[in-house]
Amino acid sequence: MDAWALWLIAAGILLVLEMMTLTFYLLWLCIGTIAAAIIGWIAPDAYIAQVLVGCLVALVLTIFTKPISKRFRAAKGFKDTGxxxxxxxGIVVEPIEEGQYGIVKIGGDAWSATSAQTLAKDERVRVLRRSSTIIEVERWEEFV
Structure with a gap:
């Protein structure tokens, strides 16, 4: 199999992973692998050039888009849904063992969740924190 085809397979895998994490870091790596695939298509025997171009493209995208995304998040009217x-x-859909992951449904969305407590299925929980794709929850306790 040609090197450019392997680069495109790697790009596809990175793109799927990016869609699951929504961090943009894997997107830049994906674009870097596409650049490496282009070099692999043009110069099939230049393996070092493929790797260097791919790394350089991913690095440049990461460095130069960080300030742009920071300004975007600080802009007036930006609302982080997290x-x-x-x-x-929320409601526990898949049980959560202490220190393990489970699934919690909040509104119409399902989230990977962790908790310092063991939580059973169908138990009501409250969201404490959110990282990129995982939330931390605790048991919902109503005070009468």
């Missing part, structure tokens, strides 16, 4: 989750109520 911060709206904090304090909301």
């Amino acid at each position: 911060t709206e989750l904090i304090g909301r109520q």
Whole structure:
């Protein structure tokens, strides 16, 4: 199999992983592998050039888009949907063992969740924190 085809397979895998994490870091690596695939198509025997171009493209994209995304997040009117989750109520869909991952449904969305407590299926929980794709929850306790 040609090197450019392997680069495109790697790019496809990175793109799928990026769609699951939504961090943009894997997107830049994906674009870097596409650049390496182009070099592999043009110069099939230049393996070092393929790797260097791929790494350089990913590095440049990562460095130069960081300030842009930081300004975008600081812009007036930007709303991070993740911060709206904090304090909301959800239902445990897949049980959560202490220190392990489970699934919690909040509104119409399912989230990977962790907790310092063991939580059973169908138990109500409250969101404490959110990282990129995982939320931390605790048992919902109503005070009468």
